[in-house]
Amino acid sequence: MQIAYLASQVTLPGSPTRRPDAYEHDQMIEALAGPLDAIGYGLDAVSWDDERADWSRYGAVIIGTTWDYWDRQALFLATLERIERQTRLFNPAALVRWNSHKGYLRELADKGSRTIPTLWVDKATPEAVAAGFEALGSQDVVWKRQVGAGAAGQYRLSPGDRVPDMPHAMMAQPFLPAIQTEGELSFIFVGGAFCHALIKKAVAGDYRIQSAYGGVETAVVPSEADLAAAASVLALLDEAPLYARVDMVRDKDGGLLLMELELIEPFLYPLQGPKLGPIMADAIKRRL
Secondary structure, three states, rough: OEEEEEEEOOOOOOOOOOOOOOOOHHHHHHHHHHHHHHOOOEEEEEEOOOOOOHHHHHHOOOOOOOOHHHHHHHHHHHHHHHOOOOOOEEHHHHHHHHHHHOOOHHHHHHHOOOOOOOOEOOOOOOOHHHHHHHHHHHHHHOEEOOOOOOOOOEEEEOOOOOOOOOOOOOEEOOOOOHHHOOOOOEEEEEEOOEEEEEEOOOOOOOOOOHHOOOOOEEEEEOOOHHHHHHHHHHHHOOOOOOEEEEEHHHHOOOOOEEEEOOOOOOOOOOOOOOOOHHHHHHHHHHHH
């Protein structure tokens, strides 16, 4: 049986538009290919927008490094629904649709998850940005796209800063100092079970923890309290997805706040979790 790993033109090897952090795609393929082969499954990396792809020839499709979907969200979601009509899709299209707009954070907060205070703005005009400092009670605010990932179109602003052009619907959150001290904690779950955890830290002078900006990742063994906080977020879903990454940051009271629940195309950090491949292969086999 063949399994398709859904990628993108900006992550596939040999692409003229390949992202500088696309080596993470290579790490995921290397982590998954061997364990899947050991149980009789082949793995093909296919761009999600490849019009020639015959999805029906695959026993399952796993959404992987689709790291350009946010600028073509409607097409991406329609493609996933078409794939799902032909084969098994992980994670499911309905869950991806829900997770593709960061408004899901409001729903999780309503269900009891501890989230970062957030202001939702359809158009981030200079007036809206100025009002945001007062509304959030902070002089240090991070603006993010409501549909986006990887810090694309993200800005950290203080009063008096020039307001950049932000053509998309945005969300604003107070900057949390723990990002630059402890870093962002990521908890990887497969089939609802905890797999591994890590801390992502930005380079000196920056706050963006992604590897594209020089961020560094270190494996950690989380405390029982921290792991319970991450697991409590996943427990709010109706059923456990094949894979999930819970990104959290520490609040001033020592507890963790949810930054993102990544269910679409998260990098799962196989170098920090060397058992990821076999665990994923086993979870896929059980679901098929």
